[in-house]
Amino acid sequence: xxxxxxxxxxxxxxxxxxxxxxxAAVPSSMHSQDHDHDHDHDHDHQVVPSDPAxxxxxxxxxxxxxxxxxxxxxxxxxxxxxxxxxPRNGAKVVARAWIDPNYKARLLSDAASAIAEIGLGxxxxxxxxxxxxxxxxxxxxxxxxLCSCYPWSVLGLPPMWYKSTAYRSRAVIDPRGVxxxxxxxxxxxxxxxxxxxxAELRYFVLPERxxxxxxxxxxxxxxxxxxxxxxxxxxxxMPAGGAKA
Numbered sequence: 001x002x003x004x005x006x007x008x009x010x011x012x013x014x015x016x017x018x019x020x021x022x023x024a025a026v027p028s029s030m031h032s033q034d035h036d037h038d039h040d041h042d043h044d045h046q047v048v049p050s051d052p053a054x055x056x057x058x059x060x061x062x063x064x065x066x067x068x069x070x071x072x073x074x075x076x077x078x079x080x081x082x083x084x085x086x087p088r089n090g091a092k093v094v095a096r097a098w099i100d101p102n103y104k105a106r107l108l109s110d111a112a113s114a115i116a117e118i119g120l121g122x123x124x125x126x127x128x129x130x131x132x133x134x135x136x137x138x139x140x141x142x143x144x145x146l147c148s149c150y151p152w153s154v155l156g157l158p159p160m161w162y163k164s165t166a167y168r169s170r171a172v173i174d175p176r177g178v179x180x181x182x183x184x185x186x187x188x189x190x191x192x193x194x195x196x197x198x199a200e201l202r203y204f205v206l207p208e209r210x211x212x213x214x215x216x217x218x219x220x221x222x223x224x225x226x227x228x229x230x231x232x233x234x235x236x237x238m239p240a241g242g243a244k245a
Contacts, residue, residue, distance in 0.1 A: 086156025090204060091225035092118050093131075093154060094236075095218045098209045107131050107206070115154060129154075132195060133206045134232070139186055140193045141179070141232025142203045143171035149197040151204050155227055162231065172196070182233040205232040212238050 063069040093115055097104040107114035111129040129151055132140035144150065148163040161167050171178050175192045179185075186192065195203045207229040213221060228234035 087154075087225075087227040087230065088222070089115075089118070089156075090151075090154040090227070090230045091222040094206060094225045094230065095221035097206055098213075098221055099218050104206075108133060128201045130195075130201060130203050131206050132193070132203055132232070134208050134235075136208070137189065138191050138193060139179075139232065140195060140203075140205050141171070141175070142195050142197055142205060143168055144197040145169070145172060146196075146198065149199055149202060151202040154204055155230055159227070179233060182228065184234055204230050206230075207232075207234075207236045210236050210238050 060069065060074070064071050093107065096118060097107050103114060103117070106117075108131055111131045114131075115129070132142075134140055144162070145168050148158050150158040150162065152158075167178065172194055175194050176186065179192070197203055207225070209221075210224065213224065216224075224236050224238070226234060226236065229236045
């Protein structure tokens with residue numbers, strides 16, 4: 001569902017968040033304890049890397065060396081956000097709704113309870129989640145004009161563009177223009193609805209099922225669903241070559 005670069009960016013973000021949180025709790029004396037010695041002799045000091053990824057790696061190595069971070073625990077945390085929490089959960093919800101009309105009805109009427117049916121606890125989603133169905137004549141997409149409110153449990157980490165001032169301001173003023181910049185050109189007779197997320201109410205989009213996917217299994221359908229489609233800035237498309245026979 002995501003390319004290698006996106007996966008690495010997400011992994012880097014999580015590592016910076018995790019190691020940064022631990023570093024904030026480290027006493028300042030620890031950062032200098034290895035240098036509490038006479039500086040009246042000449043030696044080379046390593047220049048602090050300017051690249052955030054290099055700084056993160058250096059900090060991570062230091063915290064592991066000091067026993068403040070368990071490498072296995074850090075990897076498990078990253079794996080949780082990359083593979084268990086995130087767009088994959090939302091994709092499972094969408095695929096189930098596409099093949100099961102009764103589930104779809106429950107999802108649209110009580111999103112939290114329906115999402116809990118696929119294995120997410122209701123408390124993880126929250127009671128104030130609304131699913132918006134895209135149709136051939138209505139296209140919904142989501143923004144948070146105030147900050148970056150986002151349904152983390154079903155969509156994972158919010159992308160940088162979702163949090164950007166440009167997206168947050170222009171999505172409401174020029175929604176069709178924003179969608180065109182994402183490569184989505186809608187016909188003039190399609191109504192565009194923009195939904196502004198808040199801390200009290202989060203949205204995610206149930207995209208249209210792509211033509212030609214009628215014979216695909218639920219798991220195969222889930223592989224088609226992207227984060228952007230569940231935000232509403234893209235449509236779900238079939239893979240090159242169409243569905244497997």
